Structures are given as structure tokens and as C-alpha cells.
Amino acid sequence: MKKIFKFKKILIVAVLTFFASVVCVVFMFSIISLKSTKAKDAHIKYLEKVSMQDKISTLKEEIESSSSDIEKLDSLFISEEETVDFLNYTEDLAKGFGLEVEISDVSFGESSKETHVLSLSINAVGTFDQVSDYLKAMENIPYEISIVSSSLSYKGGAEESDLWEANISFEVLSIKI
Numbered sequence: 212m213k214k215i216f217k218f219k220k221i222l223i224v225a226v227l228t229f230f231a232s233v234v235c236v237v238f239m240f241s242i243i244s245l246k247s248t249k250a251k252d253a254h255i256k257y258l259e260k261v262s263m264q265d266k267i268s269t270l271k272e273e274i275e276s277s278s279s280d281i282e283k284l285d286s287l288f289i290s291e292e293e294t295v296d297f298l299n300y301t302e303d304l305a306k307g308f309g310l311e312v313e314i315s316d317v318s319f320g321e322s323s324k325e326t327h328v329l330s331l332s333i334n335a336v337g338t339f340d341q342v343s344d345y346l347k348a349m350e351n352i353p354y355e356i357s358i359v360s361s362s363l364s365y366k367g368g369a370e371e372s373d374l375w376e377a378n379i380s381f382e383v384l385s386i387k388i
Contacts, residue, residue: 308345310337329383342375355384
């Protein structure tokens with residue numbers, strides 16, 4: 212009987228140990244499962260942040276690459292501060308070709324909410340070569356211009372110094388700042 216009692220005792224201890232082990236395994240599994248869910252959520256947040264940083268980096272690169280395009284576009288327009296410089300540029304250009312030049316009828320007109328038009332007339336007098344070279348140079352100035360009217364007329368003079376007169380009226384697109 213002692214053996215049976217001892218066997219029952221061992222059996223009860225074994226069963227209790229088994230149930231304790233099962234409870235421990237279930238408890239550990241639930242903790243691991245909970246930690247796994249938290250880790251998964253943290254990983255998803257991390258991936259979202261990495262994705263957002265990549266998008267921001269890409270956007271910065273696009274902005275940096277488009278800055279040269281913006282500068283090129285801005286160079287086509289004359290700001291209000293650059294108006295005097297532009298007038299001096301056209302006058303110096305004419306004088307550089309040896310022409311007598313007069314700029315007149317300078318005015319501003321509104322084209323849209325963001326832009327306005329600088330209108331001006333230039334009268335240049337010189338030899339035919341000087342006048343034609345100046346007109347070619349004006350066609351290639353680095354601004355958005357629209358020629359309203361132009362005329363070229365013979366003024367006369369001695370054979371070697373035949374004078375020609377060019378009258379050009381044009382509009383330059385400007386931006387309002």
C-alpha cells in the first residue's frame with residue numbers, strides 16, 4: 212500500500228507539474244504573441260517612416276533639379292527692378308554697334324495678375340550694316356519679346372556714310388514681384 216500511495220503521490224506531482232508546464236507554455240505563448248504583434252506594429256511604423264523619408268528625399272531632389280529650370284524661366288522675364296538695367300542694356304547694345312540711339316515711349320501695361328508688359332520704342336541711326344547687326348542682336352536677346360512694329364528707312368548721306376534709321380516698337384513680358 213505504501214507503494215501505491217507513493218505512486219499516487221508521484222503521479223499527482225507529475226500531473227501538477229505537467230499542468231504547471233502547460234500553463235507556463237500557454238502564458239509564454241501569449242506573451243510572445245503579444246510581443247510579436249507589438250513588434251509587427253513597430254515594424255510597420257518603421258517602414259512607413261522610411262517610405263516617408265524616401266518620398267521627402269525624392270521631393271528634395273526634384274526641387275533641386277528643377278531650380279535650374281526655374282532660373283532659366285525667370286531669365287526670360289524682366290522684374291520691375293531690372294527694367295532700368297534692360298533699358299541700359301538695349302541702349303548699350305545699340306551703342307556697341309556704333310549707332311545713335313534714342314529710347315522713347317516706355318510704358319507698362321497689364322497682361323495678367325502675375326505679369327505686365329513693358330512697351331518701348333527704339334530709334335537707331337547708323338550705317339546699314341550697323342543697323343542690321345543691331346536688329347539681329349535684338350532678335351536674340353534673352354527675354355520674351357514681341358515686336359509690335361519695325362521699320363527701316365534710308366536717311367541719305369555721303370557715299371561711305373549712308374545713314375539708315377530703324378524704328379522698333381516692342382513689348383517685353385515682365386513679372387510682378
